Amino acid sequence: MLREDVTEAIRAAVFEELAAVGYARMSIEGIARRAGVGKTAVYRRWRSKLHLVLDLVSAIAVQGLPTPDTGSLEGDLRLLYEVTSRALRHPVASQVIPDLQAEAARNPEIAEALQKALREGQHGVANGIVRAAVARGEVRDGVDEDLALDLVSGPLYWRSVVVRAELPKGYLGSLAAATGAALRAL
Amino acid sequence: MLREDVTEAIRAAVFEELAAVGYARMSIEGIARRAGVGKTAVYRRWRSKLHLVLDLVSAIAVQGLPTPDTGSLEGDLRLLYEVTSRALRHPVASQVIPDLQAEAARNPEIAEALQKALREGQHGVANGIVRAAVARGEVRDGVDEDLALDLVSGPLYWRSVVVRAELPKGYLGSLAAATGAALRAL
């Protein structure tokens, strides 16, 4: 009989807190405070900070993204990049992702949850694109799929999250073209 | 008249602590404990955790890497990837880099120090490789240099740090070939 609105307020507060101070500094007290809720309400639902975050990450992982299908490799890449870069522009995502990613280096459970989310998200979509290109004959059959995925996903992540530089007009198109060329060269 | 051996012990302890628990959880007490030193010795040298870390990051940034020069784009890339992947294999690097990178999203001073280190390290070397390729005529003149750098550095970082998967034999060679093709297509 837990109240759903309270649960939702906590979930939202966790995201905000995660973005604001990061996993390490995040406290149950802080979450409850931000959610306008008693600590009791939080502990009644999750046993610890870790369980809370794992639950949220898993929930996100469930939302499977649709694979683009424009009929060409470059078109698919372009679409993927547009969706991805829009997602990474959200402050919450751009703060939370690197934070959890760093935490994953220390906590195997977070690492696993993140891997799963990655596999069902970015990784899965990229895989679909590559396989469609292979089926279409645009990419040689028998390519190293893992390498192909790194080529597809790496540059935009590096630019958006690591370098944190703006994406000038035309960037995504050029990136899609260059990546397409790289895949065809495999 | 600060004793240099004490200073060095503290520096080493900071790296270990940073790798073990991360910037957020790292405490002056913990550093002093690990270094076998009094808190006094730390505070006498640095005013805060932030100053300490900024100092270390800046120190690393100074070590300029030599630009590879094998005479071909692919050879240069291959060499860069070998050096980079070896560096990223060190546990300290693979724990500390994502951690500071996440922290940079919250702290402009860390972000700036990291940007500088990046520019004088990976970024600088990659830039040298691309320009040499342009001079050699392997890459079209007038390419978007930033995009080129993303193509060069992104995939390996994604694979090593984000996906955290092993690099099978032959991976670096294939990656260099694919990246070369992408650059030539720009």
Place this chain on the structure above:
DNA sequence: CGACGTCGGAACGCAACCGTATCGTCGTCA
């Protein structure tokens, strides 16, 4: 030899959270 400054160690009061327990209140069902 004597003065000075750094050393490690210990203690200070203060603040934040931990996870638990105990309030009285309020909404919902039977």
Place this chain on the structure above:
DNA sequence: TGACGACGATACGGTTGCGTTCCGACGTCG
């Protein structure tokens, strides 16, 4: 209408780190 359970609030003792202060020991200069 009465019982139940989740609610926010508050308090608990315990832990950890903050940044500062004082101490006696030691080394190194002058």
